[in-house]
Every structure is written in structure tokens, then in C-alpha cells.
Amino acid sequence: MRSLSRIGAVTAKEFIHLLRDRRTLAVVLALPVLQMLLFAYAISFDVKNVATVVIDLDKTPASQAYVSSYESSDFFTVVGTGDDLAAVDGVFDHNQALIAVVVPSGFGRSLAAGEKGSVAVYLDGSEPTAARVGQAFSTALNQVYSQQVTIRWADAQGLDVTAAGQLEPRVRTWYNPEKRSSDYLIPGLMVVIIMVVAVQQTAVSLVREREQGTDEQLAISPMRRWEMMLGKVAPWTLLAFLELAVVTAVGMWFFDLPLRGSIGVLALGAALFVFCSLGLGLVISAVAPSLETANMLGLLLSILPAFILSGFAFPLSSIPGWLQVVSCLFPARFMVTITRGVFLKGAGLAELWPEIAALGAYAVVVIAVAIVLTRRRR
Amino acid sequence: MTTTATAPAIEATGLSRRFGDVQAVDGVDLRIAKGAVFGLLGPDGAGKSTLIRMLATVLGPDDGDARVAGHSVRRASEKVTPLIGYMSQQFSLYPDLTVAENIDFFAKLRGVPKDVRRTRMMKLLEGMGLAEFVDRQAGKLSGGMKQKLFLASTLMHEPDVLLLDEPTTGVDPVSRREFWRILAGLHRQGTTVLVATPYMDEAERCTEVAFLESGRIRHQGSPAQIKALVPGRLFEVTADDPRAALAALQASVDRPSLPGLLSVHLYGDVLRVLLETDDPASVHAALQAAGIGAEVRPAAVDMETAFAFLAELGTAA
Known part of the structure; x- marks a missing residue:
């Protein structure tokens, strides 16, 4: 007491x-x-609005659709476009962008043929964090994009959509990093x-x-x-x-x-x-x-x-x-x-x-x- | 004062405490009768605070022991503390708490019942002229008022023994007198008071004093006894040039030209001269020889002079 x-x-x-x-x-x-x-x-740990340059050498509807997927993403801000590979150097040197995406010619043709379209992504390694995250997102974007293509293609072929790939979980993992x-x-x-x-x-x-x-x-x-x-x-x-x-x-x-x-x-x-x-x-x-x-x-x-x-x-x-x-x-x-x-x-x-x-x-x-x-x- | 047959309020034997290389208190034996107002005198660093803190059980002795209010500070400090009140040299209440909050807090800790607390506090504060400041924060009081508040707080549990460490240092003269008026009241009620002070006029008001120096008690007794320890006769000299007079007399100490001169000190403009004889003629003669006009008259020994001379004679011996 x-x-x-x-x-x-x-x-x-x-x-x-x-x-x-x-x-x-x-x-x-x-x-x-x-x-x-x-x-x-x-x-x-989030990275947003990474300055990005896109160089579309293909200039087909398919390549333009792919490039626009960068523009519509929150993680990339397309700050410029270029016509040849040499532009990448200039962009990195002037710190205008951390990522350069190059769509080679023949991209649209490959997709139309049901093959894998290849895209080159260049990273400015001098800013490792942003670059690494940018790389991850870019990879994710590619995966999603190509799977969308695959699905669309599968739809057209009359196949089971769910069997075409594990689309859902991947999207959730990668698209909800915030x-x-x-x-x-x-x-x-x-x-x-x-x-x-x-x-x-x-x-x-x-x-x-x-x-x-x-x-x-x-x-x-x-x-x-x-x-x-x-x-x-x-x-x-x-x-x-x-x-x-x-x-x-x-x-x-x-x-x-x-x-x-x-x-x-x-x-x-x-x-x-x-x-x-x-x-x-x-x-x-x-x-x-x-x-x-x-x-x-x-x-x-x-x-x-x-x-x-x-x-x-x-x-x-x-x-x-x-x-x-x-x-x-x-x-x-x-x-x-x-x-x-x-x-x-x-x-x-x-x-x-x-x-x-x-x-x-x-x-x-x-x-x-x-x-x-x-x-x-x- | 009847102190016979009853146990002393404070009894220290061989009390010692060392801080690093400094022997702050060095084998102090002390006996303080119940009801005494005991003055602990001595210069700064003499060990007054260390001694009081050991008696208050806030500091453990290295050696020796003391019984305060009948209990050992070493072995039964928990029995000592309810019976004592301790005022440290530093104001030790909460500056952000009001007068009432401070008093109430410490009284509550000490188990003073709620119904008693309020009335006792108001009685104490009224007696000290602090009643109107009940709701003022302690940090906003004047120095004198702070000390009175501190005293009031240590009195709430009605201790038998009060240990006061320089309670009036830094307090204005009016407040000092006021403080001693309160102590006199406690003395009449039978409280034993041990008070350390650097002021010799306060020493005069004690029933007994001890002079502490380098951790040891040099002299102890009633003020009259202490003054009686001073040998010879004291004279006051007012000279045209006091400093020249001091020099002239100091040069004559232990010289055949001025036999019986024990000591000489300057207090303000007045020289205090201690002689073995009752006749100051030799002083007159010495000053005249030096060409200094002066007036010499006999004076009564007060505590201040007593300790100055005792300290000097002590070191000379």
C-alpha cells in the first residue's frame, strides 16, 4: 500500500x-x-520516374506499342527518343537518362511470327541503385508485355488462356512494389x-x-x-x-x-x-x-x-x-x-x-x- | 539544558571519508546533545559538507560510524532517515513544481498522512511568511524564500534531528536573521539542529560549535568556551595608515622590542592585536617608533577573532 x-x-x-x-x-x-x-x-526502396530514352529502330505498330508501354508506366519517364545507337552515349554522358531502351528492326516481324522479340536495354551503371531497379522493372515490363502478346496470340489460336503462363502472380509481385x-x-x-x-x-x-x-x-x-x-x-x-x-x-x-x-x-x-x-x-x-x-x-x-x-x-x-x-x-x-x-x-x-x-x-x-x-x- | 542521562542526538566515532587523494573527513569524533543548536564551522573545503552528508546517510563513510537519533548510519540508515531532516548546500527541490507541490510530494514519500499534510504545510508556510506563495514555482522564488521552503519541506515529517548544510549561504542579511528566528523556534520545541555555516555571527547563536579544518575537528565547545581559549588580551588599533601599522607590528612579532605580542590581524581598517599582557604600552611605543599615529583600546573577543587566532596559533604550534 x-x-x-x-x-x-x-x-x-x-x-x-x-x-x-x-x-x-x-x-x-x-x-x-x-x-x-x-x-x-x-x-x-521504391524507384519512380526513372529518366528513360527510347530508340525505336523498327517503327512498326508492334514496336510502337511496346515503346508506349514505357510511356504509360509510372516507373519510367520517357525523356527523349533517338534514331540510332550512338544517341545512347550522348544521353548517358549528359545525365539525361539512366536507361536507354533500343528496339531493333525486325522486332515486329518476330512477334508476328510468334517468336520472341528481343529488345536491348542499356543502363547507366554509375547510379547502381536506380539502374538496378530500372533493370528489374524493365525486365518485368518485358515479361508482362511478351506475355500479353503470348496471350493474345494464344487467344487467337483458341488455346486455354490460363495455361499460357502464370500471368497473375507475376503482375502482383512486380507491379505493386510501392x-x-x-x-x-x-x-x-x-x-x-x-x-x-x-x-x-x-x-x-x-x-x-x-x-x-x-x-x-x-x-x-x-x-x-x-x-x-x-x-x-x-x-x-x-x-x-x-x-x-x-x-x-x-x-x-x-x-x-x-x-x-x-x-x-x-x-x-x-x-x-x-x-x-x-x-x-x-x-x-x-x-x-x-x-x-x-x-x-x-x-x-x-x-x-x-x-x-x-x-x-x-x-x-x-x-x-x-x-x-x-x-x-x-x-x-x-x-x-x-x-x-x-x-x-x-x-x-x-x-x-x-x-x-x-x-x-x-x-x-x-x-x-x-x-x-x-x-x-x- | 539538561542533557545528562539521555543519549546524544548525534554521536560520531572515527568517521572518515576519502575522495581520491583528498581525505575529506579524517577520523571525526563528535557528540551532540539532544536539543542542541550545534554550529559546524570551518573554511571551504574543510569537510563540513562531507561530514553532514555522512550523518544524513546520503554518503557512506570509509571508516568509523555515527549514531544519529539513536541508530547507526552504517547499519541502520533506514531507521535514521525517518527521524532526520537534511538540507543540502544546493537547493534540492524541483524548480518547476510549485511550493505546495514540492512540499506535498516529499511529505507523501515520507508517509505523512493526507489529512495532516495540508494543515501542517500551511502552518509551516505561514510561520515562514511563505503562505502567499503556495502556488508559485519554486524556481521563481528568491534565494531566501527558497531556503525557507526547503526548510519547510524537511520539517513536514517533524524530524528529531535537523542537518543543515550552509542553509544561509548566499542569502541576504534580513532573510538570514529570519531563518535563524525559525531555527530558534525549533530549538525551543526541542529539535536538535546541526548547522554548518561560514558566518561567525551565526556561530554566536549556537549552543555549541566545532571548528573543522582539513577534515578534523580542531576546537569544540560553547561559544564562550571557544572564546576563552584565546590567550592574553585583545586590543583594537585604529591608525592613520592601517597597512603601515600592520607591517610595523608584524615585523615586531617575536622580537624583544615588543615582548608579548602574540598575533596581529587587519579587519577592514582596524587592527586586532593579541597581547600576553593587559598593558598596550609596548604597542603604542612600537607604532610611535615607526612614526605612525594610532589609538589603542581594549576589545572583546568575538567568534571571528577567536577562530582567526586559534587557526594561527594552531598552525604555529
């Missing part, structure tokens, strides 16, 4: 701090949404954002008590350390939890993120994850000698692991073994699995219980470490 009233006193006090500090409050409330929008647009990229990104991104905000807030908390001297007054009160830690973490858990809800809502409305799995599991995971991040902040706070150091450490230990060691940017299976072990020191990797599982795969407790359990264990350990470290400072 006494414990509860003391934890409540600390929580109420932290809320007052928060409400009086308008700037921090504004930052804490607005930043996640802003970051979400910014990052989701900036960090994108959606696929953001769907994959946003569940990870919300983890990164919440982690950065949460770690940062508690990282300065104990240091501030030390700098104000209030830690001594707290030390001579009957309050125990775990009571203080819980009291400090409670209001932020609530706040970070709210933020996660807002970020989820933004993801669903702005980026059409599907929510396929159990909201309950997501909420449980989120609560645990937020608690873990706050605990990590307290650990930083317990060892940092000054507010500046606490801020720097908080930023470093939240952003880096959240980006690199969570599976957000790179699959965890692709990082070295020892780094995989290090990644377990940060709660983000478990939460990314949970958000992706719930949002994209429709997973529930049956699939995600190991991650939930890991976060629960992490929460206990991290608070214990924070308590031990603050005690050691005396």
Missing part, C-alpha cells in the same frame, strides 16, 4: 514535470508522427521511432535528479529504488503507448498499412517494449555523468541498434553471428518481429509468444540493472 502511494506520488510528479515543460511535450507528441511521415517517404515497400518499412519504423523517444526521455531523468540534488532528498525518504523506477517509467509508458497508437493510425491511414493480426498481442508487445526502452534509458541515466552525455548516449543506443540490429534495415540473418548476439541487448529486434508479424502476417500469440516472453524477461532484467547501477554510484 505504502509502495503504491509512493509510486503514485512519483508518477504524478513526473506528469507535472511533463506538463510544465511545453517544449518537450510538443516534441514528444508531434515528433513521432513527423518522423513517421518523413522517414516513410524518405527511406523508400505498397510492398512501405508495408514492410512502417511496422519496423514505428519501433525505431518509439524506441528513440522512449530511451531519450528516461535517459535524462535520473541525471536531472542528480544535477538538481533532489536525488539526495529522495534517498533519505523511505522510498525504495524500484518504486522510484516504476514511478518514473509509468507516465512515459502510457505516453509512449499512446504514441504507438497514433503512429499505427498514421500508418494505416496514410500508407494503407494492413492490420491483419491480433491487436491484443500488438498492445501487449508494445507495452512491454516501451517499458524495456524506458528501462534502457534508466540504465543510461544511471551511468551518465552529465545531461549532455545522457542525451548523446540515449541517441546512440536507441537509433543505432534500432536501425541496424533490429532487422529493420537488414535482415538479422544477414548480420554476423556476434552482432546477432549483441542485437539481443536491445529490445527493438523482438518488437520488429512482433509488429511485422501482427501487421503483415496476421500472427497472434501462438506465433509470437517467444518474442513476448523475451521482452518480458528483458523488462525485468533492465530495471534490475538500472537499480543496481544507481545504487553503485553512492
Whole structure:
């Protein structure tokens, strides 16, 4: 009972701090949404409007139809046409285009004969990412186009259309890259954002008590350390939890993120994850000698692991073994699995219980470490 | 004051604490009777804060122990803390919380019941002239008001022993007097007060004082006892040229030309001269020989002079 009233006193006090500090409050409330929008647009694996030059040497209705398929695509913007191959060099040299598509003469004749029409696609290799993606799209376009031709041809021959090729799944895979990229990104991104905000807030908390001297007054009160830690973490858990809800809502409305799995599991995971991040902040706070150091450490230990060691940017299976072990020191990797599982795969407790359990264990350990470290400072 | 038969409020034995190469507190033995207003004096860096922080259980001793309000700070700090109030040298409340919020928060932590909190707080604040500032943020109070608020906050759980680390440093003279008026009230109620101060006029108001230097207690006793430790007679010299007079007299210390001159100090424009004899004729003579016109009259030893001379005699011995 006494414990509860003391934890409540600390929580109420932290809320007052928060409400009086308008700037921090504004930052804490607005930043996640802003970051979400910014990052989701900036960090994108999508490539759009790749500058393209088409050189049609065939000039038949078939070749013109093929070329127009580039013009009507979102991924290519046809910035020019040419009459011979030499034009390609000039275009690349002047950075006018990254891709040049050359339709050789005889293209229309080959198609009409039911043969494979060949097309040359030149890429400017000096911009590898755009070039590689451009290549992929161009290949896709070719496939779709040639299959359309095949289908049309098959129709004319009175054959079974579905037997002519696996048209549908291919179109979906290749033609929906936008959606696929953001769907994959946003569940990870919300983890990164919440982690950065949460770690940062508690990282300065104990240091501030030390700098104000209030830690001594707290030390001579009957309050125990775990009571203080819980009291400090409670209001932020609530706040970070709210933020996660807002970020989820933004993801669903702005980026059409599907929510396929159990909201309950997501909420449980989120609560645990937020608690873990706050605990990590307290650990930083317990060892940092000054507010500046606490801020720097908080930023470093939240952003880096959240980006690199969570599976957000790179699959965890692709990082070295020892780094995989290090990644377990940060709660983000478990939460990314949970958000992706719930949002994209429709997973529930049956699939995600190991991650939930890991976060629960992490929460206990991290608070214990924070308590031990603050005690050691005396 | 009847202090016999009852246990002392504070009893330290061999209390020591080191910071790196600095022995901040070096084997302090201290006995402070219940109900005393005990002044801890000494220059900056003498170890006053370290000593008080150990007694307040916020700092662990390297060696030795102390019983505060009957319990060991080493082995039973959780029994000490409910019985003490501690004001650190730095203002240690939340600047963004109001007066009432600060007091209420710490009182709640210390388990002061809700119905008692409000009335006790208002009584304390009224007694300190802070009642009208209940809803002002602590950071927006003046220095003197901050210290009074801090004191009010440490009094909410009615501690038996108050440990105050330079509570009036940086506070204006009027507020200082006001602060001591409050301490006098607590003294009448029987609270034991240990107060560190750099101000010698405040030392005069204590029932007992100790002079701390380099982590050790050099002198201890009532203000009268401390002053009685000063040997000889004190004279004040007002000269046309005080600096020349100081130089002339300093040159005569331990010389046969001016026998019995123990020490000489300049306070503002006045020289304070400590002589072994009751007759200042030799001082007159020395100054006349140096061609300095001066007036010499006997003076009473105050705490400030006492400690200046004791410090000097201590280092000379």
C-alpha cells in the first residue's frame, strides 16, 4: 500500500514535470508522427520516374506499342527518343537518362511470327541503385508485355488462356512494389521511432535528479529504488503507448498499412517494449555523468541498434553471428518481429509468444540493472 | 539544558571519508546533545559538507560510524532517515513544481498522512511568511524564500534531528536573521539542529560549535568556551595608515622590542592585536617608533577573532 502511494506520488510528479515543460511535450507528441511521415517517404526502396530514352529502330505498330508501354508506366519517364545507337552515349554522358531502351528492326516481324522479340536495354551503371531497379522493372515490363502478346496470340489460336503462363502472380509481385515497400518499412519504423523517444526521455531523468540534488532528498525518504523506477517509467509508458497508437493510425491511414493480426498481442508487445526502452534509458541515466552525455548516449543506443540490429534495415540473418548476439541487448529486434508479424502476417500469440516472453524477461532484467547501477554510484 | 542521562542526538566515532587523494573527513569524533543548536564551522573545503552528508546517510563513510537519533548510519540508515531532516548546500527541490507541490510530494514519500499534510504545510508556510506563495514555482522564488521552503519541506515529517548544510549561504542579511528566528523556534520545541555555516555571527547563536579544518575537528565547545581559549588580551588599533601599522607590528612579532605580542590581524581598517599582557604600552611605543599615529583600546573577543587566532596559533604550534 505504502509502495503504491509512493509510486503514485512519483508518477504524478513526473506528469507535472511533463506538463510544465511545453517544449518537450510538443516534441514528444508531434515528433513521432513527423518522423513517421518523413522517414516513410524518405527511406523508400521504391524507384519512380526513372529518366528513360527510347530508340525505336523498327517503327512498326508492334514496336510502337511496346515503346508506349514505357510511356504509360509510372516507373519510367520517357525523356527523349533517338534514331540510332550512338544517341545512347550522348544521353548517358549528359545525365539525361539512366536507361536507354533500343528496339531493333525486325522486332515486329518476330512477334508476328510468334517468336520472341528481343529488345536491348542499356543502363547507366554509375547510379547502381536506380539502374538496378530500372533493370528489374524493365525486365518485368518485358515479361508482362511478351506475355500479353503470348496471350493474345494464344487467344487467337483458341488455346486455354490460363495455361499460357502464370500471368497473375507475376503482375502482383512486380507491379505493386510501392505498397510492398512501405508495408514492410512502417511496422519496423514505428519501433525505431518509439524506441528513440522512449530511451531519450528516461535517459535524462535520473541525471536531472542528480544535477538538481533532489536525488539526495529522495534517498533519505523511505522510498525504495524500484518504486522510484516504476514511478518514473509509468507516465512515459502510457505516453509512449499512446504514441504507438497514433503512429499505427498514421500508418494505416496514410500508407494503407494492413492490420491483419491480433491487436491484443500488438498492445501487449508494445507495452512491454516501451517499458524495456524506458528501462534502457534508466540504465543510461544511471551511468551518465552529465545531461549532455545522457542525451548523446540515449541517441546512440536507441537509433543505432534500432536501425541496424533490429532487422529493420537488414535482415538479422544477414548480420554476423556476434552482432546477432549483441542485437539481443536491445529490445527493438523482438518488437520488429512482433509488429511485422501482427501487421503483415496476421500472427497472434501462438506465433509470437517467444518474442513476448523475451521482452518480458528483458523488462525485468533492465530495471534490475538500472537499480543496481544507481545504487553503485553512492 | 539538561542533557545528562539521555543519549546524544548525534554521536560520531572515527568517521572518515576519502575522495581520491583528498581525505575529506579524517577520523571525526563528535557528540551532540539532544536539543542542541550545534554550529559546524570551518573554511571551504574543510569537510563540513562531507561530514553532514555522512550523518544524513546520503554518503557512506570509509571508516568509523555515527549514531544519529539513536541508530547507526552504517547499519541502520533506514531507521535514521525517518527521524532526520537534511538540507543540502544546493537547493534540492524541483524548480518547476510549485511550493505546495514540492512540499506535498516529499511529505507523501515520507508517509505523512493526507489529512495532516495540508494543515501542517500551511502552518509551516505561514510561520515562514511563505503562505502567499503556495502556488508559485519554486524556481521563481528568491534565494531566501527558497531556503525557507526547503526548510519547510524537511520539517513536514517533524524530524528529531535537523542537518543543515550552509542553509544561509548566499542569502541576504534580513532573510538570514529570519531563518535563524525559525531555527530558534525549533530549538525551543526541542529539535536538535546541526548547522554548518561560514558566518561567525551565526556561530554566536549556537549552543555549541566545532571548528573543522582539513577534515578534523580542531576546537569544540560553547561559544564562550571557544572564546576563552584565546590567550592574553585583545586590543583594537585604529591608525592613520592601517597597512603601515600592520607591517610595523608584524615585523615586531617575536622580537624583544615588543615582548608579548602574540598575533596581529587587519579587519577592514582596524587592527586586532593579541597581547600576553593587559598593558598596550609596548604597542603604542612600537607604532610611535615607526612614526605612525594610532589609538589603542581594549576589545572583546568575538567568534571571528577567536577562530582567526586559534587557526594561527594552531598552525604555529
